[in-house]
Amino acid sequence: MRKRAVCLNCIDGRIQLPAISWIKENYEIEFVDMITEPGMNGILADKGVSIEDICGKIKLSIERNNAAMIFVVGHHDCKGNPVTEPLHKEQIFLGVERLKKEFPGLPVIGLWINRDWQGQQIT
Numbered sequence: 001m002r003k004r005a006v007c008l009n010c011i012d013g014r015i016q017l018p019a020i021s022w023i024k025e026n027y028e029i030e031f032v033d034m035i036t037e038p039g040m041n042g043i044l045a046d047k048g049v050s051i052e053d054i055c056g057k058i059k060l061s062i063e064r065n066n067a068a069m070i071f072v073v074g075h076h077d078c079k080g081n082p083v084t085e086p087l088h089k090e091q092i093f094l095g096v097e098r099l100k101k102e103f104p105g106l107p108v109i110g111l112w113i114n115r116d117w118q119g120q121q122i123t
């Protein structure tokens with residue numbers, strides 16, 4: 001079976017293809033289901049924000065599409081989440097940790113898209 005991943009990403013159109021390309025180049029993944037929110041990593045890192053709706057979409061991707069990995073993405077120049085790069089990376093880390101608890105057994109990888117639109121693994 002062709003391997004699928006689900007990616008938690010920002011809505012920003014500049015980083016869709018870089019995120020998909022990085023995932024496909026670095027892991028044995030052929031298709032990437034994309035779930036987007038403005039500044040997704042900031043939402044996932046904020047314990048005060050419910051992610052029930054997002055988790056429902058992840059479950060769908062796992063159950064219907066056999067997604068076998070989860071990616072959490074943050075990026076340079078994010079208008080939806082205008083924080084410093086170190087804070088972005090911390091939020092990616094916190095988002096990864098939160099989703100690991102929600103989906104034990106699935107690998108969860110954090111990805112930073114830098115100013116050159118290149119991917120950099122965080123966790």
Ligand SMILES: [Zn+2]
Nearest residue numbers: 010012078079
């Ligand atoms: Zn963004």
